[in-house]
Amino acid sequence: MNAEIISIGTELLLGHVINTNTAFLSQKLAELGIDVYNTSVVGDNRKRLLEAIRSAAARSDIVVTTGGLGPTVDDITSQTISMLLRKRMVLNRRVLKDLENYFRFRKMKVLTSSVRQAYVPEGVRCVRNKVGIAPGLITKYNGRIIICLPGPPRELGPMFENAISPYLKKRIKGTWVIKSRTVKLASVPESQVNKSVKRLLKLKPPTTVGIYAKAGQVELRIMAKAKNEKDVSASILKIKKKIREKLKDFIFGYDEDTLESVTGRLLTRRKQTIAVAESCTGGLLANRITNVSGSSKYFIMGLVAYSNSVKENILGVSKESIEKYGAVSQEIAIAMAERIKLLAGSDIGIGITGIAGPGGGTPAKPVGLVYAAIIIGRKKILKEFRFKGTREEIKFQTTQDILELLRKNI
């Protein structure tokens, strides 16, 4: 089976908005064994959208559209579907009820413009939107499946997972099974990973490996295709083993794992608690740690000690040390880690100090210089980093390398 994705919105053609939905859907459809050969973008224009859906349905088994289901004059998807099917727009009472509940929960008055979203083409199946207002639509047209999803990724994602994916699974029996596995590596340059698995990267289908460099990490994506679940799993396992043989030390996780989720699992398992004192990262490390559900079990506290007076008065780092070594120094990173550990009564303390830029650098201490200390019981792990990039990138890379250092040492 194959599919096409049509993204709707003039904002995409003008580059005002980044098209994340196409990537998300391409990946999810590939995982279902559905090939995507074509993706396109059309503006907020009924005639062109109608034409795009008709052409896509002439070539492909499934047409998925995203966007254009909102309450504004630009939102044309439902009406275009009603033109395609030659059906009138009718009020869907369940959608209306969901809409009323949506506003009630927020203690807001129901907006009349929103009520428009409860009108859908007659006979079309509505898919509940548990995050926003616009329902998804499923219909058949000339024997093809047409699926219309809302544009906001936070609405589209759950709707695809909860309703569209199960719907499609029922309809694609007997075809290929495609599976993918992502191996995630940190603290290793892309070129080194590339060199280590050069042969794997040249593999041809049905099993392929791709290499992707992301901020502070490298990912190897294994994709395999076979007639059944067992064969496809065996292919993936074989490649995974080969990658592990070459790069074991750098692998921090798989698939949805993040450095913070993996570290969190280790801390939970070891029943260790953690506290962090941040200067240049400004709360990003605490934020990443607490993005993990259940982090309240091991995360005791974070302190963003941005000014020297906070380092001295709240954290209790001695004024003399700051004067002697400078606030950005290995000594102060150690003192921050020691003091936060003591203050929180945690098993692990982390201290970070550095220059995130763009101002504040000197020849001796340039922008991108970061000192970190991790104290685990009596063990001290010290590190000097040198990063390049924007302020936000330096903050991110710092937390990335510190989380990896933490993972390796707990």
Added chain:
Amino acid sequence: MNAEIISIGTELLLGHVINTNTAFLSQKLAELGIDVYNTSVVGDNRKRLLEAIRSAAARSDIVVTTGGLGPTVDDITSQTISMLLRKRMVLNRRVLKDLENYFRFRKMKVLTSSVRQAYVPEGVRCVRNKVGIAPGLITKYNGRIIICLPGPPRELGPMFENAISPYLKKRIKGTWVIKSRTVKLASVPESQVNKSVKRLLKLKPPTTVGIYAKAGQVELRIMAKAKNEKDVSASILKIKKKIREKLKDFIFGYDEDTLESVTGRLLTRRKQTIAVAESCTGGLLANRITNVSGSSKYFIMGLVAYSNSVKENILGVSKESIEKYGAVSQEIAIAMAERIKLLAGSDIGIGITGIAGPGGGTPAKPVGLVYAAIIIGRKKILKEFRFKGTREEIKFQTTQDILELLRKNI
């Protein structure tokens, strides 16, 4: 003048990576008055890439490619350009020197696979990469301009701004001037904005207005086209005034402004300092505030008081209050704001407590319930929020609404 964008990378076709470069370039080219009619994606395949560049150059004045300039076997752009131009690959000494400096700064050994990136097609102009290793390439082919840019957005962005944009500006004199302005609004639903400026949203070129809903904010983008700078600025100003008339109270900034940068400017101007005590947002508010360069002037400290014991022992919120009202309550938000203000000696204190989920909710205190308090001198601003979404979305929406509340009250 018109342009086409070709994104290179199998990872894009498979949806492994989101194509942010096309949006970035579409926007930047539009701002230069260059129309983008076509964007496409090709995999890591020399023959198909060669064909794609040839077809694009047959139709358009400018062809911009992104990606495929890295050190791996998949990186085929330079070699494809050498095939297109029928020129051999030669070592560029300046690129080699930049590459050596790149590794020296990081105290790393030069990787042999990286040296490959210093080889470029003979006669092609190299554009310096100040963030990464791969140089950009500029060449002419059949009278058309071919520009090859690296794939990582953090390398592509600065390279476009610093080198490509000035290069193109010199070549597009006498054509249309296109300008855009984005009006940013917070704490207002998209449907309300839509209703207020319904007429503007229906405007046809040369002046148009688009509406875009983003996480926690709505943006109105004005685009105008004219023969000269003066006319285009006048058109934009006229529309901007109309938007202000209708929605003045919700506008927090323009163009690159963020809630944190605007709030930061206000605090700097008023010489006020701030400190934050966060529970459910876990450091995200501190992180956003410190993403602004120069925030050390007004941001004194942040405390992530995740556990009740930290709220009691470090922050000094009374145990009795926590037991009486519960950690997630308006009273505790106030106490957190008061205590952090006192602890930091700042002019403003913010306290946040809530349930980010997915666990921890009850019928009385559901996931998404957040209490916040902002204390400015003797003024107390209290707020109860109710959000829906994932853990990370609830964290983000909370900080978004608090920053807006802060902006309106300082």
